[in-house]
Amino acid sequence: MSAGKLLMVGAGLSGAVIGRHLAEAGYDITIVDARDHIGGNCHTTRDDQTGVMVHIYGPHIFHTDDAEVWDYVNQFARFMPYKNRVKTTSLDPKGQRGVFSLPVNLHTINQFFGKTLRPDEAHDYIVNEQADTSIEDPQTFEDQAMRFVGRDLYEAFFKGYTIKQWGVQPSELPASILKRLPVRFNYDDNYFFHKFQGMPEEGYTAMIEKILDHPGITVQLETVFDRAMAADYDHVFYSGPLDGYFNFDLGRLGYRTLDFERFTYEGDYQGCAVMNYGEEEVPYTRITEHKHFAPWESHDGSVCYREFSRAAEPEDIPYYPIRQVKEKALLADYVKLAEDSAGVTFVGRLGTYRYLDMDVTIREALDTARGFLQHAETGQAAPAFFTAPL
Numbered sequence: 105m106s107a108g109k110l111l112m113v114g115a116g117l118s119g120a121v122i123g124r125h126l127a128e129a130g131y132d133i134t135i136v137d138a139r140d141h142i143g144g145n146c147h148t149t150r151d152d153q154t155g156v157m158v159h160i161y162g163p164h165i166f167h168t169d170d171a172e173v174w175d176y177v178n179q180f181a182r183f184m185p186y187k188n189r190v191k192t193t194s195l196d197p198k199g200q201r202g203v204f205s206l207p208v209n210l211h212t213i214n215q216f217f218g219k220t221l222r223p224d225e226a227h228d229y230i231v232n233e234q235a236d237t238s239i240e241d242p243q244t245f246e247d248q249a250m251r252f253v254g255r256d257l258y259e260a261f262f263k264g265y266t267i268k269q270w271g272v273q274p275s276e277l278p279a280s281i282l283k284r285l286p287v288r289f290n291y292d293d294n295y296f297f298h299k300f301q302g303m304p305e306e307g308y309t310a311m312i313e314k315i316l317d318h319p320g321i322t323v324q325l326e327t328v329f330d331r332a333m334a335a336d337y338d339h340v341f342y343s344g345p346l347d348g349y350f351n352f353d354l355g356r357l358g359y360r361t362l363d364f365e366r367f368t369y370e371g372d373y374q375g376c377a378v379m380n381y382g383e384e385e386v387p388y389t390r391i392t393e394h395k396h397f398a399p400w401e402s403h404d405g406s407v408c409y410r411e412f413s414r415a416a417e418p419e420d421i422p423y424y425p426i427r428q429v430k431e432k433a434l435l436a437d438y439v440k441l442a443e444d445s446a447g448v449t450f451v452g453r454l455g456t457y458r459y460l461d462m463d464v465t466i467r468e469a470l471d472t473a474r475g476f477l478q479h480a481e482t483g484q485a486a487p488a489f490f491t492a493p494l
C-alpha cells in the first residue's frame with residue numbers, strides 16, 4: 105500500500121534525489137518539469153554535429169568532501185577522473201596579453217612578474233612589495249583585494265572578471281566576499297580543494313535518469329506547475345523559483361543570467377576546458393570547450409561556448425542569485441509567505457534562492473527527505489524549509 109502521494113516540482117537533482125528517497129520509502133511520486141528534459145541545470149546531451157557531451161546550462165564539475173554524497177552519486181553513474189584546471193587570458197603589468205594559470209598560484213606569480221621565486225620568497229614579495237598596506241580597514245571587495253595582492257594582480261585577475269560576472273563595480277561589493285589571501289604559494293592549479301572530484305562517464309542526465317528509474321516515480325515533462333495541482337497530493341516539494349510560487353506578488357528576486365554563444369571548431373580550439381578572460385573590454389567572461397570535460401573521449405570536432413553574464417529579465421533563465429541587501433530584504437518577505445503556506449516545502453537552488461553546488465544540493469535533498477519521513481512518523485506537517493534560506 106502506498107504511504108501517500110507526493111508531487112515534486114522540478115526534475116533537477118533536488119526533485120530527483122528527494123523523489124527517489126521517498127519512493128523507496130513507499131510513496132507514490134509524481135515529478136513535473138516545465139522543460140522537455142530531466143536534469144535541471146545539470147542537463148548534458150551529445151552534440152549532434154561533433155558527438156561531444158555538452159553541458160547545456162554551463163559546465164558542471166562534481167567535487168565534494170562529503171563521502172555519503174560521493175557514494176550516493178557513484179551508485180548511479182561511473183565517475184571518471186577529472187581535475188578542473190582553469191586558465192585565464194589577461195594583461196600583464198606591462199600591458200601585454202598573456203595566458204596565466206588560475207587560481208593565482210606560484211606559476212601565475214612568476215610568469216606574471218617575470219620572476220623565479222620560491223614559495224616563501226613569493227609570499228614575502230606579494231605581502232611586502234605588492235599588497236597595498238596603506239588600506240587599513242578595507243570595506244569593499246576592491247579594497248580587500250588591493251590590500252591582499254596589490255593593484256597589478258587585482259586588475260588582471262579579479263577586477264574585470266567580477267565586473268563582467270556581477271555587473272557591479274568591486275568597490276560596491278562588500279569586503280567579506282574575499283575572506284582570505286586568494287593566492288597559492290605553490291604550483292597546485294587544481295581549482296577545487298575537495299577530496300572527491302570527477303565527471304559522470306555518460307553525463308549528468310544519464311545519472312539523473314538512473315536516480316529517477318524507480319517504479320514509484322512518474323515523470324511528466326513540459327508540465328508547468330500550477331498551485332491547483334497540489335489538491336491531488338499529500339505534500340508538494342517545490343524546486344522552482346520561490347518568488348514564482350507566489351506569482352512574483354512582492355516583486356522579483358534578482359538573478360544574473362547567462363547567454364551562451366555556441367561555435368564549433370575542427371581540432372582543438374583552446375587546449376583546455378575553461379579559459380577565462382580577465383579584461384573588462386572583452387565582453388564575455390570565459391570560453392568553455394566541452395570535449396576537454398571528458399578527457400577519456402576522443403573527438404575530431406569541437407564545440408565551444410562564449411559565456412556572457414547579465415541581469416536576468418523576467419523571461420530569462422535565472423542562474424546566479426544576487427543576494428545583496430535589497431534582495432535579502434525581499435527574500436525575507438517571501439520566506440514569511442512561504443512559512444505561512446501549508447503543504448509545500450521549498451527546496452534546491454531556486455526554492456531557497458541560494459547558489460548551491462551539486463554536492464550540497466544532494467546533501468540537502470537527502471536531509472530533506474529524511475526530515476520529511478521523521479515528521480510523517482510523528483504525524484507532524486513538514487515545514488516550508490528544511491534549510492533556512494536566510
Ligand SMILES: Cc1cc2nc3c(=O)[nH]c(=O)nc-3n(C[C@H](O)[C@H](O)[C@H](O)COP(=O)(O)OP(=O)(O)OC[C@H]3O[C@@H](n4cnc5c(N)ncnc54)[C@H](O)[C@@H]3O)c2cc1C
Nearest residue numbers: 114116117118138144145162164165329344452453461462
Ligand atoms: C552556470 C552554472 C554552473 C554550475 N557549475 C557547477 C559545478 O561545476 N559544480 C557543481 O557542483 N555545481 C554547479 N552548479 C550548480 C548546479 O547547477 C546546482 O547545484 C543544481 O542544478 C541544483 O539542482 P536543483 O534541482 O536545485 O535546481 P535546477 O537544476 O535548477 O532544477 C530545477 C528544475 O525545476 C524546473 N522548474 C522550475 N519552475 C518550475 C515550474 N513552475 N513548473 C515545473 N518545473 C519547474 C526547472 O525547469 C528545472 O528543471 C552550477 C550552476 C550554474 C548556474
